[in-house]
Amino acid sequence: MRARDLMSAPVVTVHPWVPTKEAAEVLSEHGFTALPVVDDDERLIGIVTEVDLIRGRIPADTRSAHLRPEPPAPVDRTVEQVMSTPATAMSSGTDVADLCQALVDAKIRAMPIVDGSRVVGIVTRGDVVRVLARDDAAIAADVRHRLEIYGGTGRWKIEVHDGIVRIVDRYDDTTDRHVATLLALAVPGVVGAETASSGEDPWS
Numbered sequence: 001m002r003a004r005d006l007m008s009a010p011v012v013t014v015h016p017w018v019p020t021k022e023a024a025e026v027l028s029e030h031g032f033t034a035l036p037v038v039d040d041d042e043r044l045i046g047i048v049t050e051v052d053l054i055r056g057r058i059p060a061d062t063r064s065a066h067l068r069p070e071p072p073a074p075v076d077r078t079v080e081q082v083m084s085t086p087a088t089a090m091s092s093g094t095d096v097a098d099l100c101q102a103l104v105d106a107k108i109r110a111m112p113i114v115d116g117s118r119v120v121g122i123v124t125r126g127d128v129v130r131v132l133a134r135d136d137a138a139i140a141a142d143v144r145h146r147l148e149i150y151g152g153t154g155r156w157k158i159e160v161h162d163g164i165v166r167i168v169d170r171y172d173d174t175t176d177r178h179v180a181t182l183l184a185l186a187v188p189g190v191v192g193a194e195t196a197s198s199g200e201d202p203w204s
Helices: 020-030 050-054 096-106 125-132 136-151 174-185
Strands: 034-038 044-049 110-115 118-124 156-161 164-169 192-197
Touching (some): 020 034, 044 050, 096 110, 096 125, 136 156, 136 164, 164 174, 174 192
Antiparallel strands (some): 034 044, 110 118
16 A cells, blocks of 8 residues: 555645644634645645644643743744744655654654655544554445456455455466465555465465
8 A cells, every 4th residue: 555545645744834823723713733834836845743733832821830920021922933844745656654653753743745856635643543443344345346347257256354355266376376365455444454265265
């Protein structure tokens, strides 16, 4: 599965001169966790996240006993002042496994997807979780459709349990079974795939 199979597109972006309050309104309205920041040519120059917007934005309650009156700190008013730059991004052809690893390693919640430097989509951790939660019956239907296009109808027996696909091929063709495995692994929601010929069906 590639990033293009998972990304949200078209993606909502924001310009660096936009007020932080407006960016917060967009995040709140759409339920986003991050917004790619782009220049006039829609090229990625940064990313603004929920964390960026809340950092230092809420003044302390002066009723707290341990606080001493202090002059208020200057407030960052534009996205440019709070965004993270440069922003990490990946291409639409990136393997989703690599994309997920990047999300985990960098401890970020969203990955902009680019074509060159132009933003074409975004993938969030929530997008990945939704795919993992996809119904087994829907996964089986997609796998069956792809295999029927490749090898014809009535050839494949398909079962899906917890995202793991089991495929039985009526014919004993090692190459076709390899292709069937690859096609199944490309279906959103599939976490593993196994194939066998009807004569060696280990699941019957």
